[in-house]
Amino acid sequence: MRHAQARTIDPDLIPVIDIGRLAEGSKDGVAAVAAEMLEAAHATGFFYVRNHGIAQTLIDAVFAQSAEFFHADFAAKSTVTVNPWHRGFIRTGEAKMYKGSRPDLKESYIWGLDTATGRADPDAFGTPPNQWPAFQPAMRATLTQYFTQANQVGWRLLSAFATALDIPADSFTQSIARPTSRGSIIYYPPQAPDMGEDQFGVAPHTDWGCLTLLYQDQTGGLEVQGREGWVAAAPIAGTFVVNVGDLLARWTNDRFRSTPHRVVNRSGRERFSCAVFVDPDRDTMITPVTGAGETARYAPVTCGDYVQSRFDAAFAYRQKA
Numbered sequence: 001m002r003h004a005q006a007r008t009i010d011p012d013l014i015p016v017i018d019i020g021r022l023a024e025g026s027k028d029g030v031a032a033v034a035a036e037m038l039e040a041a042h043a044t045g046f047f048y049v050r051n052h053g054i055a056q057t058l059i060d061a062v063f064a065q066s067a068e069f070f071h072a073d074f075a076a077k078s079t080v081t082v083n084p085w086h087r088g089f090i091r092t093g094e095a096k097m098y099k100g101s102r103p104d105l106k107e108s109y110i111w112g113l114d115t116a117t118g119r120a121d122p123d124a125f126g127t128p129p130n131q132w133p134a135f136q137p138a139m140r141a142t143l144t145q146y147f148t149q150a151n152q153v154g155w156r157l158l159s160a161f162a163t164a165l166d167i168p169a170d171s172f173t174q175s176i177a178r179p180t181s182r183g184s185i186i187y188y189p190p191q192a193p194d195m196g197e198d199q200f201g202v203a204p205h206t207d208w209g210c211l212t213l214l215y216q217d218q219t220g221g222l223e224v225q226g227r228e229g230w231v232a233a234a235p236i237a238g239t240f241v242v243n244v245g246d247l248l249a250r251w252t253n254d255r256f257r258s259t260p261h262r263v264v265n266r267s268g269r270e271r272f273s274c275a276v277f278v279d280p281d282r283d284t285m286i287t288p289v290t291g292a293g294e295t296a297r298y299a300p301v302t303c304g305d306y307v308q309s310r311f312d313a314a315f316a317y318r319q320k321a
Helices: 020-024 027-043 056-070 074-080 139-164 246-251 303-314
Strands: 016-018 046-050 088-090 107-112 182-188 202-205 211-216 222-226 229-232 240-244 261-263 271-278
Touching (some): 020 027, 056 139, 139 182, 139 211
Parallel strands (some): 016 046
Antiparallel strands (some): 046 240, 107 182, 211 240
C-alpha cells in the first residue's frame, strides 16, 4: 500500500514571507514582518521565508558537499560515526521519530558550533566536538560558514517573534554566545512503493527545539499536518521552510504551534535536504512567557536538558548498552 497523497500546498496554510525588511531594521518593516510571522506561528507553526540573505552559491556548495559525503562508501562515512554528543554520521536504522515506528529511511550527518579545539570530548563550556571526515576536507569550512549564517537568520526571526509578542526584542536571544543549535545534512534514498504505509523517510513528528530552517532540493516529499489532513510543503526555489519547535511552543506558553510533519520520498529519486535547528545556549532557562492573567503551562527547564532528553528518546544508538 502507498501513503495517501498529500494535498498540494495551500498558500493560506503555509505562507511565503519576505523577511528582507528584518535585516534593514526599520521599526515599521520589522513590525510588519513580525505580524505575518506571528499569524503563521499561531495558525500552523510553518512558513516559508525568502530574501533571507544567504547566498545561493553557499547553499549549492552545502548540497554539493552533502552529495559527495552520502555517495561515499559506508566504510568512509563510518570513520565519523555519531559520537556520544550527537555529532557525526547516523546510518539508516538509527533514528525513530516516535515509539513503535519503523526506523526512518534516511542517512544524516550532524554538526554544530565548531570550536576548532581538536578535542574528542566537550570543551569547558560543554560544547560537543564535531567530527569532520578526513576524506572530504572542504566539508568543514562550507558547513561551518553555512551554520553561522543560518543561525544569524534564526536570531533575526526569534527577535521578530519577540517583537510580535510585545516583549523585549532580545527575549529569546539573550544567551546565544555558544548556541546548542545543530545542523543536519540528510539523504533519503528512493522509497520503493511496496514498503508500506508505515515506512517514512522521517516519520510524523514535531521538532524539539526553537526554530528549524530547512532547505530542500526540488524532489519534494515534505508534508505538514493541516487541520484537514496532510499538506505537501512543496519546494520553492530560494526559500527556507521554517517551523516552530516544541521548545519555542513551550517558551511562548503554547501561543505558537509545533506542528507534526513527515517526509515520504515517492519520487523514485534520491532526495537531499539540510536543516539547521536554532537554539540558544545550553544553560538558557526556558521559562514560559505569559500574558496578563495567564498561568504558565510548563515548569522552567534549561535548553540543554530538554533537547538532550529528546535526543535520548529518538536515536537507537543512544539506547545501546
